[in-house]
Amino acid sequence: MKKFQNINPILSDTMKTHLIMNLNDFGIWKNDYELFLNKRAKIVSEESYKRIIKQKIDEKP
Numbered sequence: 001m002k003k004f005q006n007i008n009p010i011l012s013d014t015m016k017t018h019l020i021m022n023l024n025d026f027g028i029w030k031n032d033y034e035l036f037l038n039k040r041a042k043i044v045s046e047e048s049y050k051r052i053i054k055q056k057i058d059e060k061p
Contacts, residue, residue, distance in 0.1 A: 001028050019043045 001023070005011045012023060019040065020026050027035030 019047060 001011075008014055015021075015023060015028075020028070021043070023029060026039045027033070
């Protein structure tokens with residue numbers, strides 16, 4: 001990622017388009033794949049949930 005940062009001065013903005021909101025919080029600079037995977041899964045789930053059109057069948061009985 002440091003190589004990309006050198007050639008892309010707006011890397012943090014670019015990563016937001018991939019739902020990576022903060023390179024530090026996502027473990028990018030520490031090469032912490034487990035943290036990255038957990039954070040990414042959470043945000044993908046949240047964004048997916050926002051786009052689901054609830055139906056009557058989704059209501060709990």
